[in-house]
Amino acid sequence: MSTDRTPTAPAGYVQPELDVRALTEVLDGEYAEVRDLVRTNLVTYASVLEEAEELSIDAYRERVRDIVVEMAATGQTGMGFPKRYGGGGDVGASIAAFETAAFGDLSVLVKTGVQFGLFGGAILHLGTERHHDAYLPDLITGKLMGCFAMTETGHGSNVQALGTVARYDAAAQEFVITTEGDQARKDYIGNAARHGELAVVFAQLEVGGESEGVHAFVVPIRSGGEAVPGVDIEDDGRKMGLNGVDNGRIRFDGVRVPREALLNRFADVTPEGVYKSTIDNPDRRFFTMLGTLVQGRVSVGGAGVNAAKVALAVATKYALRRRQFATGSQGEEQLLLDYGLHQRRLLPLVAQTYALHFAQDVLRAQLHNVFSGLEDDPQARRRLEARAAGTKALGTWHATRVIQECREACGGAGYLAVNRFAALKADSDIFTTFEGDNHVLLQLVAKGLLTDYASEFEDLDQLGMVRYVTGLAVETVIEKTSAHKLLERVRDLLPGGDEWDQEAGLLDSEYQLAMLRYREEHMLAGVARRLKAGIDRKRDPGAVFSEVQDHVIAVAHAHVERLVLEAFVEKRRTLPEGGNKVALGLLCDLYALSTIEADRAWFMEHGRLTVQRSKAITREVTDLCRKVRPLAGDLVDAWGVPAAMLRAPDLVD
Numbered sequence: 001m002s003t004d005r006t007p008t009a010p011a012g013y014v015q016p017e018l019d020v021r022a023l024t025e026v027l028d029g030e031y032a033e034v035r036d037l038v039r040t041n042l043v044t045y046a047s048v049l050e051e052a053e054e055l056s057i058d059a060y061r062e063r064v065r066d067i068v069v070e071m072a073a074t075g076q077t078g079m080g081f082p083k084r085y086g087g088g089g090d091v092g093a094s095i096a097a098f099e100t101a102a103f104g105d106l107s108v109l110v111k112t113g114v115q116f117g118l119f120g121g122a123i124l125h126l127g128t129e130r131h132h133d134a135y136l137p138d139l140i141t142g143k144l145m146g147c148f149a150m151t152e153t154g155h156g157s158n159v160q161a162l163g164t165v166a167r168y169d170a171a172a173q174e175f176v177i178t179t180e181g182d183q184a185r186k187d188y189i190g191n192a193a194r195h196g197e198l199a200v201v202f203a204q205l206e207v208g209g210e211s212e213g214v215h216a217f218v219v220p221i222r223s224g225g226e227a228v229p230g231v232d233i234e235d236d237g238r239k240m241g242l243n244g245v246d247n248g249r250i251r252f253d254g255v256r257v258p259r260e261a262l263l264n265r266f267a268d269v270t271p272e273g274v275y276k277s278t279i280d281n282p283d284r285r286f287f288t289m290l291g292t293l294v295q296g297r298v299s300v301g302g303a304g305v306n307a308a309k310v311a312l313a314v315a316t317k318y319a320l321r322r323r324q325f326a327t328g329s330q331g332e333e334q335l336l337l338d339y340g341l342h343q344r345r346l347l348p349l350v351a352q353t354y355a356l357h358f359a360q361d362v363l364r365a366q367l368h369n370v371f372s373g374l375e376d377d378p379q380a381r382r383r384l385e386a387r388a389a390g391t392k393a394l395g396t397w398h399a400t401r402v403i404q405e406c407r408e409a410c411g412g413a414g415y416l417a418v419n420r421f422a423a424l425k426a427d428s429d430i431f432t433t434f435e436g437d438n439h440v441l442l443q444l445v446a447k448g449l450l451t452d453y454a455s456e457f458e459d460l461d462q463l464g465m466v467r468y469v470t471g472l473a474v475e476t477v478i479e480k481t482s483a484h485k486l487l488e489r490v491r492d493l494l495p496g497g498d499e500w501d502q503e504a505g506l507l508d509s510e511y512q513l514a515m516l517r518y519r520e521e522h523m524l525a526g527v528a529r530r531l532k533a534g535i536d537r538k539r540d541p542g543a544v545f546s547e548v549q550d551h552v553i554a555v556a557h558a559h560v561e562r563l564v565l566e567a568f569v570e571k572r573r574t575l576p577e578g579g580n581k582v583a584l585g586l587l588c589d590l591y592a593l594s595t596i597e598a599d600r601a602w603f604m605e606h607g608r609l610t611v612q613r614s615k616a617i618t619r620e621v622t623d624l625c626r627k628v629r630p631l632a633g634d635l636v637d638a639w640g641v642p643a644a645m646l647r648a649p650d651l652v653d
Contacts, residue, residue, distance in 0.1 A: 015630055016579035016586075023580050023638035026571075029361060031096035034079065038100040039642050041071050046644035048105045048244075053417055057243050064107050064244035065195055068115060069142035071108075076101070077116045078140040080295070081124060085136040092368035095295070099302035099360070103310055103645045106427035107244025109303060114190035114245065116140070117296050118148030122200040125292035126216050126263035135198070135218070147191045147199040147221070149250055154183025157440045160286060162214055164203040164252065166262075170273035173259045177203060177219055179251040186250040193235040193248030197222050200263065201252070207275045213282045216263040216289070219255060230255040241426030265292075291381055294388050298360075298367050300435045301392035304399035305356045307428045310645060311399075312350055313636040314420060315406035317652040318413070319346065320633050336409075337632060343625040345409055349402050350628070350635055351590040356395050359567040363391050386448035389441035390560035396431040397438060403428060410651060419648040443549075445556035449524055466545050469528055470535040506613075506620050509569045512592035515608060516562040519599070522606060523555040565592055583631055590624040593617050 028035045045067050052060060071077055080094030081087025088094070098117070101109045120139050123131050123146075138144035155161050163184025166175045179185050186192070192199070198220055205215040220228050227233045236247040259269060266289055267277035279285040319337035336342045366384050369375040407414040407421040414421045432438050450469045505511060527548055534544030545552075568588045575581040596603060597617050603609040609617075628635070646652050 013627060015627070016582035018579050018583055018631055018634040018638075020634050020638050023583075023634075024640045026575065026580065027357060027638060028640065029096075031093055034093045034096050035100045035640070037074065038076055038097050039103070039640065041074055041076055042101065042104040043642050043644050045071075045104070045108070046642075046647075048108060049420070049423070049645075049647050052105055052107065052244060052423060057238065060107070060244045061194055061246050064105070064111050065145075067108050068111050071112070072116075072140065072142040077112050077142075080116075081120065081136060081140050082132075085132065086140045087136075090368075091295070091371045092364050095298055095302060095364045095367065098299045099306050102303035102306035103641050105244070106303075106307065106423070107242050110190065110242055110245050110427075113296065113299060113303075114148060115142065115145060117299055118293075119146035119191070119196075119198075119200055121293060121295055122148055122216060122263065123218070126200075126265050126289060127218075128263075128265055130260060131218065131263060145191055145195040145197055147189045147196040147250075149186040149189050149192070149199040149219075150202045151186065151188055152183065153185050153187045153249075157437050159202065159290065160214060162202055162204060164201065165206060166201075166203040166215065166217055167206045168208070168259075168269055168273055169256075170208075170271070172256070173271050174256045175205075175217060175259065175261060177201060177217065177252040177255040177257065179253065188236060188247050189250055190245050190247055192221070192233060192250055193246035195246055199250065205262075205267075205269075205275075207269055208273055210275070212267070212275050213286055214289075215267060217257060218261045218263065219252070219257050221250060228255075240429060241423070242430065291385055294385050295367065295371070296435045297388040297392040297441070298363055300431055301388070301395035302360045302364070304392075304396035304428065304431045305353060305360055306639075307424055307431075308349075308353050308356075308399045308402040309636070309639045310420065310641055311403045311406040311424055312346065312353060313639060313641050314646055314648045314651055315409045315414075316346055316350070316632050316636045317646070318410050318648070321652075337629060340622065340625070342409065343629050344622065345405055347625045347628045347632060348590055348594040348621070349398075349405060350632065351587040351594065352398060353402070354584070354587050354635075355564050355568040355591040356391075356398055358571040359391055359564040360395065361571070362563075362567045363387055382448060386445045387560075387563065389436065390445040390556060390563070392435065393432075393438035393441045393445075394557070394560050394564065396428075399428050400432055413648075413651055416650075419651055420646070439553060442553045442556035442560075445559060446527070446552040449555060449559055450528065466531055466535065466541040470532045506593060506617060507589050509572075509588070509592070512589070512596070513562070513565060513569065515596055515603065516558065516565055516592075518608060519602065519606075520555065520558040520562050523551065523558055527551050527555055561595055565595070568592075583628075583635070586624055586628050586631075587635070590621065590628060593621050593624070597621055 025032060048063060048067060051063055055063060068077070075088060076097050078086060079088035079097055080091045081089070083089040098109070098113065101112060116139075120136070123135050123139065135144060139146065150159060150162075152162055152164065154163060163180045164186065165178050165180055167178070168175055186199075186201070189199070198218055201217050201219045202214055203217060205212040221231045221233065222228060230253045232251040232253070234249040236249060239247065259271060262269060266279055266285055267275065269275055277285055279288055316337070319342055320335060322336050324333055324336060337346070366375075366387060370380055370384050403421060403424045407425065410419065410421070413419055417423070447465050451465060530548045530551065531544060534547065535541065568591060572581060572584050572588050575584065600609055600614045600617065604611070604614060
């Protein structure tokens with residue numbers, strides 16, 4: 001690969017020297033050994049990238065299954081399970097392994113997630129010792145394959161309204177699982193169409209004629225390769241992508257399972273048919289149950305960021321070797337990445353990818369602390385759930401945008417399947433809607449902001465949230481948020497009184513953070529006022545919420561962008577002095593200012609940017625792109641994407 005170092009940065013600027021290996025160590029963090037194990041496995045099974053295009057769907061599914069089982073034997077996929085069952089006992093390591101696996105074939109990744117994250121995670125977190133002893137040893141090795149049967153044709157995000165029913169038959173001491181109409185069939189269920197033997201089925205529990213809400217049950221769906229009596233399985237067929245994963249539809253016609261099939265960590269039914277739970281409130285019980293499954297969202301968000309790294313690595317390397325049009329008297333054509341527009345297209349995305357990587361590090365640490373019992377109070381769990389929701393949304397939207405931009409930046413070459421964009425685009429597109437539709441997830445983020453993760457948090461559906469917020473003074477809503485307190489602290493640090501944001505230097509991280517905090521606080525106050533105004537006029541709470549829904553999403557988006565920048569600023573602060581710290585400083589500034597630039601209309605409308613300062617930010621972003629340009633090859637190399645995973649011989653060699 002050409003690493004032409006044509007100076008394009010401003011005169012007098014001293015380019016930092018990057019230590020790529022040391023930067024990789026920073027990015028890999030405490031899980032470097034875990035990530036290296038995954039990289040080794042990815043190279044071992046690199047042929048699956050070609051096989052995905054050459055094999056029939058049936059053969060491809062079998063190949064993916066074989067790889068998943070063989071990877072399980074290396075310990076890669078079981079790191080989050082207890083050691084007593086053959087796992088690694090490290091939740092953070094399991095997330096790091098999953099993220100890194102996203103460098104490779106995404107059908108293998110998703111099959112891994114279904115088996116060990118969703119199916120295995122449900123049994124681990126919702127079950128008790130009897131379920132762990134019965135299933136985890138074979139599940140961890142891949143000998144026992146299973147499904148996570150939550151989503152229904154008629155209900156995806158609204159899990160509380162699922163239509164599958166589990167009625168307790170006290171005489172037989174069994175639950176009877178029934179699909180109540182076509183809208184209640186389990187749909188898009190990974191591992192269902194071919195390989196799953198068991199399913200964790202989410203259904204409405206009825207005991208003695210009383211509904212107790214959604215609970216999870218372990219239900220056999222296949223024996224000896226054939227569906228068991230009462231279970232009807234249908235293949236979902238060819239999908240837009242991920243065709244190595246056998247998604248299917250499942251219907252249950254009076255399927256009987258023993259009383260012990262109920263995953264009973266949070267609730268149980270006695271042999272006589274008495275329902276018991278340590279959590280009296282049904283809404284709180286439901287959200288507590290779902291909260292234990294947050295690991296999936298954390299995993300998918302990180303996977304999206306790493307899929308974006310693959311696309312950016314290919315596109316950046318291509319831009320460092322591909323020439324187009326002569327620009328000087330010598331007649332030599334110019335490298336793509338020396339064009340200002342190409343820098344503008346790719347380099348802010350590199351900066352955003354670094355920012356999201358460090359935000360994912362913070363989230364993974366939070367997850368590990370909560371699930372390891374190091375930080376296990378209810379508010380910590382709620383903050384984790386909200387942060388996971390928001391980071392997943394931004395990370396997966398980022399992947400979709402990056403892959404498309406990189407494909408276009410590689411021209412016709414990017415359209416060839418061999419150069420990976422076809423698979424990346426098709427396979428990652430679903431990330432924005434599985435493990436929670438991104439817009440629905442951002443509503444969860446906003447709910448936490450508006451209620452300050454109140455003790456009533458689990459009880460508050462949309463209407464409950466509206467009533468809660470409108471029962472407070474607007475000032476109280478704002479005072480309950482951390483953004484307000486942080487903003488006041490920053491105002492004290494910066495010159496200019498009320499004009500602090502007009503006086504601060506553009507490359508001052510406190511200025512950048514304060515701008516994002518101000519936007520978040522202002523939007524949050526605006527939502528609260530609009531909600532209160534609607535209720536004060538005696539309007540229906542549902543209609544009021546619907547009208548401000550776009551505003552709610554904007555608040556959540558602004559909040560998560562602020563968290564991402566904070567994570568980047570903090571990571572840069574902790575690094576030792578040297579070229580790597582300087583380079584990450586350039587990227588951090590580029591991320592912050594390009595984020596402000598992208599929403600400059602809002603900042604100008606609300607008096608936080610003058611026309612002159614807005615133009616200055618645009619000039620600074622362009623200047624930062626020129627400074628980052630000579631570092632671009634090293635910056636994407638530091639991600640440690642194995643060469644075999646780039647698989648674009650005409651673009652990167």
